[in-house]
Every structure is written in structure tokens, then in C-alpha cells.
Amino acid sequence: MKNFGYVTPKTLEEASGLLAQPGAAAMGGGTDLLGVIKDGLLPSPPKTVVNLKKLPELSGLTEREDGLHVGAAVTLAEISENETVKAKWPALADAARSVATPNLRNTATLGGNLCQDIRCWYYRYPDILGGRINCARKEGHLCSAMMGENRYHSIFGAAKVCETPCTGKCPAHTDISAYMELLRAGKVEEAARVILEVNPMPAITSRVCAHFCMEGCNRNTYDESLNVGAVERYLGDYILEHKDVFMKAPEGENGLKISIIGSGPAGLTAAYYLRQSGYGVTIYEKQPEAGGCLTYAIPPYRLPKNVVRSFISALEAMGVKIVCSCQIGQDKTLDEIVKASDSVMLDTGTWKRPLIGLAGEELTRFGLEFLIDVNNYVRERPGSRVVVVGGGNVAMDVAITAKRLGCPEVAMVCLEQRDSMPANEEEVARALEEGILIHNGWGPKEVVRTDGKVTGMVFKHCPKVLDETGRFNPVYEEDNVMELQADIIMMAIGQKADLDFLEGAYKIETERGRIKALDGCRTTEAGIFAGGDVTTGPATVIKAIASGKEAAISVNQYCGLKELPVEKTARLRLHEKLAAFDTRCRGEKEAVKSPMLEVHERDMDKEDLGCIAPELAKGEANRCFNCGCLAVNPSDTANMLYAMDAKIVTNRRTISSEEFFGIHTRVQEVLEKGEIVKEVIVPYLPKGAVARYDKYRIRKSIDFAVLAVAGYYRLEDGVVKDVSMVLGAVAPVPMKMKEAESYLTGKKLTEETAREAAEIALKDAIPLAMNGYKIDMAKVMVRRFLGF
Amino acid sequence: MKEIVRKVITIHVNGKTYDIPVGTGRYEMPESETLSHTLRDRLGLTGLKIGCDQGACGCCTVIMDGKAVTSCMTLTMDCDGKTITTIEGLADRATGELDGLQQAFLDNCGYQCGFCTPGIIMTAKAFLEEHENPTEEEVREALAGNYCRCGTHYTAVESVMAYVQKRKEERQ
Numbered sequence: 009m010k011n012f013g014y015v016t017p018k019t020l021e022e023a024s025g026l027l028a029q030p031g032a033a034a035m036g037g038g039t040d041l042l043g044v045i046k047d048g049l050l051p052s053p054p055k056t057v058v059n060l061k062k063l064p065e066l067s068g069l070t071e072r073e074d075g076l077h078v079g080a081a082v083t084l085a086e087i088s089e090n091e092t093v094k095a096k097w098p099a100l101a102d103a104a105r106s107v108a109t110p111n112l113r114n115t116a117t118l119g120g121n122l123c124q125d126i127r128c129w130y131y132r133y134p135d136i137l138g139g140r141i142n143c144a145r146k147e148g149h150l151c152s153a154m155m156g157e158n159r160y161h162s163i164f165g166a167a168k169v170c171e172t173p174c175t176g177k178c179p180a181h182t183d184i185s186a187y188m189e190l191l192r193a194g195k196v197e198e199a200a201r202v203i204l205e206v207n208p209m210p211a212i213t214s215r216v217c218a219h220f221c222m223e224g225c226n227r228n229t230y231d232e233s234l235n236v237g238a239v240e241r242y243l244g245d246y247i248l249e250h251k252d253v254f255m256k257a258p259e260g261e262n263g264l265k266i267s268i269i270g271s272g273p274a275g276l277t278a279a280y281y282l283r284q285s286g287y288g289v290t291i292y293e294k295q296p297e298a299g300g301c302l303t304y305a306i307p308p309y310r311l312p313k314n315v316v317r318s319f320i321s322a323l324e325a326m327g328v329k330i331v332c333s334c335q336i337g338q339d340k341t342l343d344e345i346v347k348a349s350d351s352v353m354l355d356t357g358t359w360k361r362p363l364i365g366l367a368g369e370e371l372t373r374f375g376l377e378f379l380i381d382v383n384n385y386v387r388e389r390p391g392s393r394v395v396v397v398g399g400g401n402v403a404m405d406v407a408i409t410a411k412r413l414g415c416p417e418v419a420m421v422c423l424e425q426r427d428s429m430p431a432n433e434e435e436v437a438r439a440l441e442e443g444i445l446i447h448n449g450w451g452p453k454e455v456v457r458t459d460g461k462v463t464g465m466v467f468k469h470c471p472k473v474l475d476e477t478g479r480f481n482p483v484y485e486e487d488n489v490m491e492l493q494a495d496i497i498m499m500a501i502g503q504k505a506d507l508d509f510l511e512g513a514y515k516i517e518t519e520r521g522r523i524k525a526l527d528g529c530r531t532t533e534a535g536i537f538a539g540g541d542v543t544t545g546p547a548t549v550i551k552a553i554a555s556g557k558e559a560a561i562s563v564n565q566y567c568g569l570k571e572l573p574v575e576k577t578a579r580l581r582l583h584e585k586l587a588a589f590d591t592r593c594r595g596e597k598e599a600v601k602s603p604m605l606e607v608h609e610r611d612m613d614k615e616d617l618g619c620i621a622p623e624l625a626k627g628e629a630n631r632c633f634n635c636g637c638l639a640v641n642p643s644d645t646a647n648m649l650y651a652m653d654a655k656i657v658t659n660r661r662t663i664s665s666e667e668f669f670g671i672h673t674r675v676q677e678v679l680e681k682g683e684i685v686k687e688v689i690v691p692y693l694p695k696g697a698v699a700r701y702d703k704y705r706i707r708k709s710i711d712f713a714v715l716a717v718a719g720y721y722r723l724e725d726g727v728v729k730d731v732s733m734v735l736g737a738v739a740p741v742p743m744k745m746k747e748a749e750s751y752l753t754g755k756k757l758t759e760e761t762a763r764e765a766a767e768i769a770l771k772d773a774i775p776l777a778m779n780g781y782k783i784d785m786a787k788v789m790v791r792r793f794l795g796f
Numbered sequence: 797m798k799e800i801v802r803k804v805i806t807i808h809v810n811g812k813t814y815d816i817p818v819g820t821g822r823y824e825m826p827e828s829e830t831l832s833h834t835l836r837d838r839l840g841l842t843g844l845k846i847g848c849d850q851g852a853c854g855c856c857t858v859i860m861d862g863k864a865v866t867s868c869m870t871l872t873m874d875c876d877g878k879t880i881t882t883i884e885g886l887a888d889r890a891t892g893e894l895d896g897l898q899q900a901f902l903d904n905c906g907y908q909c910g911f912c913t914p915g916i917i918m919t920a921k922a923f924l925e926e927h928e929n930p931t932e933e934e935v936r937e938a939l940a941g942n943y944c945r946c947g948t949h950y951t952a953v954e955s956v957m958a959y960v961q962k963r964k965e966e967r968q
Contacts, residue, residue, distance in 0.1 A: 111857055709940030
């Protein structure tokens, strides 16, 4: 066991202060905490353990007017042997006596029992045997019980104890599992609104996003990632089909004017969230049409222009003004715009060609410019032998576009090996399918010219791209060369930001040729914000969207207004207490595949990838694990105290049973830092009530409940007048069976009503592969609890 | 004048008093040490065993202020001023004669490998101090936290019951 300091505070105040320090842990009897420390389960071992047993406020077991007051430091042995408890709250004595062993009960305290850590075997797996299991409740994000050994786990869903990895991987932190859950419940509109909290254009991202979320998907461990993109596209198209519902103009104007320079994804996102809030937003775009890279760089076979236009027209319908063909620096100066606006956002992107100092470079063509021309309907075959230099997504777009425009021979050359190319895997696959040659591991050396015309290119071998620290630092073999014949060479090896428009008039600092963005997309000039590629260098659309939202929030703060409507919606969205999933998800090994055009059917303007039918989208949502922790709450006394509606008194407040036991799945979520459970007040049961604690377990001692029923009921002439029922060990929290309670109230208690109550109590259960038996067993236990 | 401030805790074990210096020095006890290690490694009382080190097997049981506790789940820092009895302290200190309960285990073949026996005897001892005439069921329940992996727990219970019977006869 890692050493720690042990402090015994004399007053509650001192204890609270000590516990508020980082690295401090509270200890009651220690029978849970010491085991947790010995097994190395905590992210970092505590530096100080604070002994709470000696605090006078935490001791004492007394009967008072409002019920039984049990100090948090009272041992379980004292509770189970106390004559008053045995006479008036016998079920509580039973619950306390069912914990662990007689010897442990001599030390274990009530407070410790309520605040103990969970008992899942994945979580408790000792790190000395082959290393720790980093489950969702630790630093990891995968609960192995979903697909693994789960006979004692939850039958009512999982606790969201960490950020789901799909959400974590998404630059915009889209709450993917939440919208999948809503989609399963048939709530399409609500599902769509979850995406709109972070991303106003899912119809676009679903088509072009690199979908980092799918790399994070926990299903990858077992079979195939959820096809998030296909589901997102269904919802994205749904939003555009109902844009009058989702993209409404604000109810009133707030009178503030925001100017956005550049209409790429970052600028459009900022415009959407700011306009929603009532700002007057004007976007300036140098091209004849808005959309930035969405309109001009990404080819239409990946992103049809009508999708982009539909989204932009919806923004315009919201009242966003878009001024096209307006180059800042020429048609209007930055100074003019800044002076006429309350705040300005810069999203000018990276559209300039970087020069690498190659002999004959002036004869090559800039790949991005070629794409812009094609998107401007200059649909000419660029040449007959095309060589594309670069291995990223832009290079892929250039090569495939050239091929589809009729170039018979298209070759790509990049430094990286096939498996580490910066382009997405599916883009590489698409290029290969269409007959594009990819030469990996070569860097440009020289352009071969004859009579001032390009006739080919010489490449030098590049065995290594990254150095030991993982930085880009290619090594070349100058003598190992390859020559490719070509009549046109397209360079797609990077893009630079054009910052001439800044004109030095403002103190906007730049860094490596980009605008320096501070926290919240601020620039060094107050009131001017920046987002998108101009701050990050060429990146993904979703990253630009994330910065667009961040910029919108900062602009709003700068203007001194309260939170944006989108911040409020995200904050107030109701989260289900326990994450539910479809029990069939385990078996659905294969992800839905979006239809893809055959190679011979593809051309420039037809979209390659089709959408999936709504029922398939829902079916794919069914595959989502809705990842969380499936361990059950291990405390016996918690079940009984919740059933008796005890109050939890801390050094700061009194917490209801419902809140303390029923909602949060970790004590750290209920208790603030430095907050200590002082005592528990157990109210008197109604006169004549029968209370019981039934615990089913494999061994008679030192075993946690496989199932437990806690509660009481009171009959008058055989009719149920009061009833309270809690199921333990069925979920990450004790489950109060409210529906079954209200069913029973006022009914005659018969075998039939007891049976029906048991059915109601278990009707929402979602069993895992091995714990379906718990449902049947729990029904029997509920019936027995009711006397049948 | 040199002043040395030392943190010391005092425990009374098997009739002897020990002052244990606390600290991070070589011969000092760290604050995070459990009673099982203090008794075994510092005091040489190796009768108690560390089995699971999680409070589940009961092999480390000692009697503290009359109550049986798992010493592996007890911090020695919490034992300041307490009176502790281990298996070594059961026999008569003057004559060395075994405690009646120990003798009963000998007479009834109450153990096989003996690893769990000190824990079982200490748990039973604390229990029998408080319960004059327990039934076998009550004894079994009291011993619920002591595990015997040889499968000799049946004869352990028989030994305890034999002692109960004998004690009853002697007292009459």
C-alpha cells in the first residue's frame, strides 16, 4: 500500500478544510477505503487520509421526535445490535447486519457504507495481476461488462461516469450517444436538436467529416464502429428539410452588429449561433458564392452544392446578411468594417500557395486553385498525364477530380507510407478504385522541363517522414530517384493563410503565418475574434465548426450579454438518469453501409455516397452501446434508507434520499468538496407498517447483494395504504419502484396484485447477456416482499 | 538546547505496553501502516496471518477493546491507547497453560493447516466473552467472516461448541 499521511481532525470545520485540499480522502471505518488504496484503484493514491471517526458530531445513535438519528461514524454492528433500532426499525437492523462479516461490521461505519466505491470485478481487478483494468469509472472509457462477464451487473442501464469516447474524439464534442438514444425513442426532432447544440450543419459534416467519433467508438473493440456518419446524415437532411422549424429567425433584434470576414464553416457557424441570439450578422465573402471550402474546395461528388446552398439560404432566411464578391483590403477595408461593427470575427481560411523552392516550381499548378476552378464550372481536362504531389484529402480531391474530368493517367506521390497517409482511408480506397496510382515514400526533387514546358518530375526516396519525437522531419536519399512523366503537375502539399488584409492597422498578432488565437478564439486585439483554418492551418470542417461556436460565445461575452440561447439549451437538456440501450445491440455486429455508386457510375456532380432509409438509421442507432458504467450500487443500508425516505445531513445542508441515493451515481457528484455526511435521520414508519430487507446473495457472509428488496407497506382491511419499495443491486443506483408503488396504493393486496406490481417494477429492465435471470428473480423477490 | 518533537502512539498488546514512534524515518512507523503489519513486523507477533489483506478472510483477526476486528483493515494510528489481544496472548502468562478454547481446538482436531486458526480462535474468543451459552447456529454466524480453505471449518465449530459445553459444565 502506498504511504499516506493520516490526520485526525478535532472539529468538523477542520475536517472539512482538510478534505477540500487536493489529494485528501475521507475515511470512516476504512474497510472500503483501505482495500481501494491497496488495490491501487484510485487515479492517484491519496496523500492524506482524514479520519472522521473521532468527530463528536458524527457519533451517537438516538431516537428523537423526528425519528432515529444515526451518526455517520456509528458502526454497522452498533446499528444492528441497538435495541431501539431492533424494536422500531428492525428492517434497518437487518440491512446493517447483512453487510460483510461480523468482524468488519465492528469497524465499518454507516457513512462509509453509504459512500463506498462500487464492487464490479472489472473495476476491482487488482493491478498486481497483469495490470489494472482501466474501466469507464477509472481513466478509461470502456465498460467491459457490456460484452463481457456481466451476471451481477445492472439490469436498468448504465451510469454516465465519463465522457463517451465518440463525444470525446469529436472536436465539437457532439453528444452522439444522446442523440442515438433519442432516435431509438423515436424522437427525431429532439435528436436533431442535440446535434444543433454544437454543429449547425450536420447535413454537410455527415458528408465530409473525417468522423473521429467513429475511431473512438467502443464497438471497435468487438466488431465494427457505429456508422455515426450515416445516422448523422439522416438527421442533417431532416434538419434541412424542416429548416423553418430548426433554423428560425430570432424573435427580436438585440441591436448589435457583428461582421464576419469569410464564409467558411467557422464563420457560418458563428453567424448561426449569433443570429439565433438576435445579433445583426453580416458576412463578407470574396468569392461570388458563400461557403468557403465547402463551396470551392470540396468537389461536388463528395458534397453536392445544393446541400451547401440549402444551408446558406436557411441562414439568410434567419436574417444573416451575406455580401459576396467583396475582398477585404480591396473592396472594403478592415478598418471600415471594424468601425461599423460591435465585434468582428475573422474566418479567412488558408487559400494561398506555399512555395517549397523546387527547381521549376513556377511551372506546376496549385491543386487548390484547380479545385476552385472546377467548382466554378471550368470543367476542362487539365492534361493527359497528371502527377499530384501530396497525400492529404485535398490531394485526393485533386487527383480524383482530374481523373473524373477525363485524364487517362493520374498518379499521386507522397512522402508517407500507405498506412500513414494523412488522407482518410475511404478517400485512399476511392482513389485506388478509380485507377489512380499512388506512389508512397517519395518526395519532390525537380520538375523536368523541355522548351519551357513540363514533361515530368523527379522524386527522391523518403524512407522516414517523422523523427523520433514524432515531428515532421523527412529524411531523403538524394541518389535514389524516380522519374514520372507528366504534362501537368499539381501541388497539394499545404496551404497558407493570406493575411495582407490585416494591413498592420490593428495589433493582431500572427504566428507562423496564421492569426494567433488565444482562449475563446480571441485575437490580441480586443473585440476581434478569429476561427477556422486561418488560426489553425488547414484542418477539418468539424474543427472549424467548433471554433465558430467558441468564437460566437466569446463575441457574446465581449458584447456583455448573457449566455447564448444555444448555451442555455445545452445546459438545460435533460439527461436520462441511466443510459439505456437496445438489448439486441450486442448481436448486431455489422454496421449499416451507405450505398456507394459503382466506379463506372461516378462522375463530378452525382454524389458518390447515398443516404440510408430512416428505419436503417434507427436500426444503426440501436447498435449504440450508450456507453457507461454497468456496475451496481453495493450498499445495503442505502437501499433501506432510501425506502424509508431518510434524510442525509451534511455539514452544509440536508439532502433528501431521492437526491442522495436516487440520482447521482457517484458520491463525488452529490457532495461538494469538503462536504461531510454528518448523520442520517430515519423517520418513523407509519403505524402498523411492515418493513423488510431481503437480500439474495451467493454466500451468507462477506458477499454483496445479487439482488435486494427494501421497503415497507401498510394495509388497512387488506388494502394497501402506504407502500415504499426499493430494488437494490439492479442498477448503478438503488431503484425506487415508483410506478409499482402507485399501482399498489389503494389496491387490495392479493397474489394477483403482488404479481402485477412485480411485473410493473421490472417492465423497463434491459438485461445484459448473462443477467436476464435477475429479472425473474427480482419479480419473485418483490412478490415475497409483499407476502406472496 | 536541542528539542526533539516526536509523534508516538501507545498500544497495549498481550499485557505489554509499546510506544511506537511515528514518522517517515527508518525505524519509525508510517501513518498508513495497518495493525496487521505493526503486530507482525514490528512486534513479531506472527500468529495472526495476512490472507486476503482485504478484510474478507478473517485470518488477521485480533481482539481490540473486547471486539474482534480484522487487523488488516485497521490503521495502527487508530489504535492509540487501545488494548489488543492476539493469539499469542491467550495462554496464561505465568504458566504458559493454553486457554481453554485453544485446548479445545487441540482436543477436537479443530484445524488442518492452521493458517486460519488464530483468526477463528480470536473471533470465537471475543464472541464467547459476550455470549455465555450460544447455540451452534449463533457460533456459525459469529464465525461468518472467517474462512477455512482446508474445509476444516466443521471441526472448528465442533471445537468451539465442545469448549462451550465444557465451560458450562465447569461453571455449574
